[in-house]
Amino acid sequence: MRPNLPPFQERAGAALRDKTLKLAIDRTTGTAERNRAVAVAAWPEFQSARDLGRDIRAHVVNNIDHYLVEFERNAVASGAAVHWAATADEACQIVVEICRKAGAKSVTRSKSMLGEEIGLPHALEAAKIERVETDLAEHIIQLAGDPPSHIVWPALHKTREQVKELFAASHRDPGAMEDVEAMVQAARRELRAKFMAADVGISGANFLVADTGSVCTVTNEGNAELTTTPPRVHIVTAGIEKLVPSTAHAMALLRLLVRSATGAELTQYTTFHTGPKRPGDRDGPDEFHIVLVDNGRTKMLGDGLAEMLRCIRCGACLNHCVVYRHIGGHAYGGTYPGPMGSVLTPSLDGLPASRDLAHACTLNGSCQEVCPVKIPLPTLLRGWRDRSWREGLEPRSVRRALWAWKFVATRPALYRAVSAFAVLGMQLFAKRGWIESMPLAGGWTAHRGLPAPASSTFMQQYQARKRAAK
Amino acid sequence: MSRERILAAARAALGRTAPPDAAAIRAEAATLLAGPDRGRPPRTGTLTERFIERLTHPKVGGTVEQVAMLTDLPRAVRAYLSTNALPARIAVQPEPRLQALDWSGIATHDGVATDEILAVALADCGIAESGSLVFHSAPTSPTLFSFLPLHHIVALDTSKLLEWLEDYATAYTAAGQAQPRNVNIITGASGTTDIEGRLVRGAHGPGFLHVVLFGG
Ligand code: SF4
Helix, strand or coil: CCCCCCCHHHHHHHHHHCHHHHHHHHHHHHHHHHHHHHHHHCCCCHHHHHHHHHHHHHHHHHCHHHHHHHHHHHHHHCCCEEEEECCHHHHHHHHHHHHHHCCCCEEEECCCHHHHHCCHHHHHHHCCCEEEECCHHHHHHHHHCCCCCCCCCCCCCCCHHHHHHHHHHHCCCCCCCCCHHHHHHHHHHHHHHHHHHCCEEEECCCEEECCCCEEEEEECCCHHHHHHCCCCEEEEEEEHHHEECCHHHHHHHHHHHHHHHCCCCCCCEEEEECCCCCCCCCCCCCEEEEEEECCCHHHHHHCCCHHHHHCCCCCHHHHCCHHHHHHCCHHHCCCCCHHHHHHHHHHHHCHHHHHHHHHCCCCCCHHHHHCCCCCCHHHHHHHHHHHHHHCCCCCHHHHHHHHHHHHHHCCHHHHHHHHHHHHHHHHCCEECCEECCCCCCHHHHCCCCEECCCCCCHHHHHHHHHHHHC | CHHHHHHHHHHHHHCCCCCCCHHHHHHHHHHHCCCCCCCCCCCCCCHHHHHHHHHCCCCCCCEEEEECCHHHHHHHHHHHHHHCCCCCEEEECCCHHHHCCCCCCCEEECCCCCCCCEEEEECCEEECCCCEEEEECECCECHHHHCCCCEEEEEEEHHHEECCHHHHHHHHCCCCCCCCCEEEEECCCCEECCCCCCCEECCCCCCEEEEEEECC
């Protein structure tokens, strides 16, 4: 979790009051949802492809020790240096050390959520190395000083008007920026020279291919290759779960990843990087380093969260989540937002600091329905709720309320009397079928209406019908 | 050492009592992909038709023309330059087959500049399923040729078209085959959806991709 955050309720409340944020979230997630729907409709085999995706990822997770060793062997044979980092700090130290050895003053980075997870931007800053984010969205949030708010569109919380202001204030040659096209051109001009001047390029990995030792990256913009090709040193930071057995397996997953993320069939640039520059090559890095990062993944494997390690970071569960679409990414407080983030954050940052996330879910199941590798996200979230209860992390008010509910619910006569009374009470506040405000329900009604209950309880109606039928 | 720590933690979590059986794991991985066309998208028309249909789809945004032979490429490039009112100064990939062509009337150089307007290259193969072009890095095929220019003109031999993404894997990455430093699978011109989800072309890579198909 980011340091010094107010409680989740406050963060979510602030996000709900921010109307510009809602507009920004709707613009991107709405487009993503529509584009994905079109791509999926054009693919009759989609469900069987999801089964395949699930099976490939589950196979890798179940044999992760084998694939790590195979990948390392082949990567080293191709001339790569492979480093292992058990923790986020260790990973950052390794990266900073490589940069220091290379005498790096300037580092270009192509978007990587793992880099965010391990706090690499801060580590580079602390080491006084200039960090240039090259993905357009990362460039925007670097200028704004914001953390990412989505795993595919990190600047999704910014409207075009806000981007224009940022560029106007910080670019050397922003131009008029009359439309989004012109803003993209402004960023292209601004970053071009920096790509060529960097000493080190850092990327993430979408897949680590075990049988070739290759690292696969995908981007729309071409910034990954411009980050990894000109500098003398290329460093990859990758979570250990990113492995796939072979290039063919990566291809099957790419189909799912891209359609689920953006609705395209393949990202513009899919690149397999294998080792450093070869004799006679005119470009490419002299050194190629791969940092394999655990940072809690082996713990997840033993902690009943193996299914979560299947995640290919497509972002579909965020785009289809009613909660994410109302509060956006920052309110979640961790590196990863939305449903997948609510499962990952307690594991990465500890349950005491993040127990609210598992509760901020309607369990409507949309995330699981769209997940290309069929991760049972609602079940995993319920697992965290359960654990939070067992570990005594739920506040006393919640425990008391649940005990009271249990007391009433296990006494049918009492339950009927109380619910009949509640229905009557709620009727007093209903207008045209909706309750806009009611004592004790402010937490709900501040941002949405509550459907008014029927005029009598289910049991009352049931009894009445039984009597009428006689 | 973290390597041993991570591997030991993984083995403990998986409940391994013996080292993993590599042959069994390899067999299981192969079985996963064995089903006929498992999970693949639908297809219609000939290989070339499918490639063209994907490449020119608005989501991909490439343009295409067909010529008889590779020697027709300079003519196609000249026409492109004049249609788009571009200067007759271009980068041509240091690939012997391209360098041997008759480029008269155009000033060519074999390196790609940071602000290159137009570069011409020869793709190693194409993938019909996604309308993609594949480049293998080599002394005759620098990677930046595909990323620095604003206009990217790519020649592709139709006999080098493959059906599926997996066919590329089978043909070029089978056991023991040496891998190029970079395999770039390029699907359309560079784009971004980072501002409000709307697709805009020409983010960092080329803004225009034109494919000249020859042969077949
Ligand atoms: S959990 Fe599933 S839907 Fe969500 S990002 Fe991961 S793969 Fe995509």
